[in-house]
Amino acid sequence: MCAQLTRERASLLLEVARLYWNEDLDQASIAGEMGYSRPTVSRMLAEARRHGIVTVTVSHPIERLMALEERLTRAFGLREARVAEDRADGVTGPGTEVARVCGDLLLEHCGPRSVIAVSNGRAVGAVVHHLPERVWPESTAVAMLGSAGESFHLEDGPDICRNLALRLGGHYRSLPVPLVFDSLKNTRAVRSEERVATTLELAARSDVALTGVGAVEETTSSPLLRRWMTPAVMRECRRKNVVAHVCGHHLDTEGNHVRTALCNRTLCLDPSRLSEIPLVIGVAAGRDKVGALRATLRGSYLSALVTDESTARSLLESVPQRAVRQRWDPGRPGGALPVQLSRSRHLGARHRTAHHLPLSHQVLAPALLHQ
Numbered sequence: 001m002c003a004q005l006t007r008e009r010a011s012l013l014l015e016v017a018r019l020y021w022n023e024d025l026d027q028a029s030i031a032g033e034m035g036y037s038r039p040t041v042s043r044m045l046a047e048a049r050r051h052g053i054v055t056v057t058v059s060h061p062i063e064r065l066m067a068l069e070e071r072l073t074r075a076f077g078l079r080e081a082r083v084a085e086d087r088a089d090g091v092t093g094p095g096t097e098v099a100r101v102c103g104d105l106l107l108e109h110c111g112p113r114s115v116i117a118v119s120n121g122r123a124v125g126a127v128v129h130h131l132p133e134r135v136w137p138e139s140t141a142v143a144m145l146g147s148a149g150e151s152f153h154l155e156d157g158p159d160i161c162r163n164l165a166l167r168l169g170g171h172y173r174s175l176p177v178p179l180v181f182d183s184l185k186n187t188r189a190v191r192s193e194e195r196v197a198t199t200l201e202l203a204a205r206s207d208v209a210l211t212g213v214g215a216v217e218e219t220t221s222s223p224l225l226r227r228w229m230t231p232a233v234m235r236e237c238r239r240k241n242v243v244a245h246v247c248g249h250h251l252d253t254e255g256n257h258v259r260t261a262l263c264n265r266t267l268c269l270d271p272s273r274l275s276e277i278p279l280v281i282g283v284a285a286g287r288d289k290v291g292a293l294r295a296t297l298r299g300s301y302l303s304a305l306v307t308d309e310s311t312a313r314s315l316l317e318s319v320p321q322r323a324v325r326q327r328w329d330p331g332r333p334g335g336a337l338p339v340q341l342s343r344s345r346h347l348g349a350r351h352r353t354a355h356h357l358p359l360s361h362q363v364l365a366p367a368l369l370h371q
Contacts, residue, residue, distance in 0.1 A: 139170030255299020
């Protein structure tokens with residue numbers, strides 16, 4: 001106790017402070033209840049703060065999350081990062097909050113005429129499911145890769161494209177063809193079809209891309225590619241230190257694109273073209289995704305990340321003090337895009353939509369809802 005504050009005075013100040021801060025009584029009410037004037041009560045409250053009886057803390061959980069976001073953008077050269085609180089049920093993986101935070105970021109960088117490219121998977125499907133509705137009849141959702149099939153209990157590309165178009169009130173362009181073909185001959189034949197080729201080209205020219213990040217572990221792979229991950233392919237992945245896949249392609253621990261037996265038979269947007277898209281948002285969370293996310297970030301395939309707090313902290317552990325590989329921007333002199341990109345530069349790119357594509361690609365923008 002402060003030497004100048006008697007026990008009786010401290011007790012009085014505590015009582016006044018509790019009535020004001022805990023009971024939410026105003027100063028006039030306290031004065032009437034305790035028999036003091038309102039100015040006297042005001043001086044007592046000031047005295048209570050001066051002696052440390054009352055301390056005021058200005059804080060919110062979002063402040064902690066924003067600090068993590070800033071660290072992520074600096075560590076991995078991201079344009080944007082969003083961190084959601086961990087799931088209350090303790091289950092690992094992206095939950096409703098991650099999906100909603102990601103949806104907010106997506107809409108923040110889109111407009112009524114935007115072209116939005118999407119991949120497959122549960123995380124991307126959850127984002128679309130929780131996305132606030134808009135009335136954007138000139139928007140277009142477009143698939144970045146073929147269909148994984150219905151047997152994996154995950155959101156597939158055609159469904160995601162259609163659902164996104166419904167949420168935005170716009171059009172969609174899906175790829176209702178297999179993600180991986182049995183032969184290279186069939187892959188080349190389908191890829192050369194006009195509808196497939198122009199859909200992939202539109203995805204490469206989109207304003208924003210939304211993708212999940214798959215993990216490849218010692219003996220398992222994420223559901224998206226599991227059907228085609230034969231023992232021979234798994235051995236090849238282990239030999240080449242594969243830990244992740246993005247848009248159907250494998251990456252090693254350093255984020256390098258690894259060509260496996262599946263690569264040439266996979267129908268998807270080439271990973272090198274992701275850098276042509278102004279904003280590529282990756283959404284993933286969970287302990288099993290940390291290694292895959294770190295590799296994807298090292299390779300600079302993402303320019304934005306949405307995850308949860310635990311995953312963010314794991315990503316930031318022992319971050320190497322070295323420069324992140326620069327993203328490629330063919331429209332910039334020298335091609336290199338600086339790690340820290342101003343927000344105003346990105347916002348200027350959001351209006352490059354299907355209506356601004358070369359004439360040969362404008363055919364993709366009309367109503368395609370029932371094709």
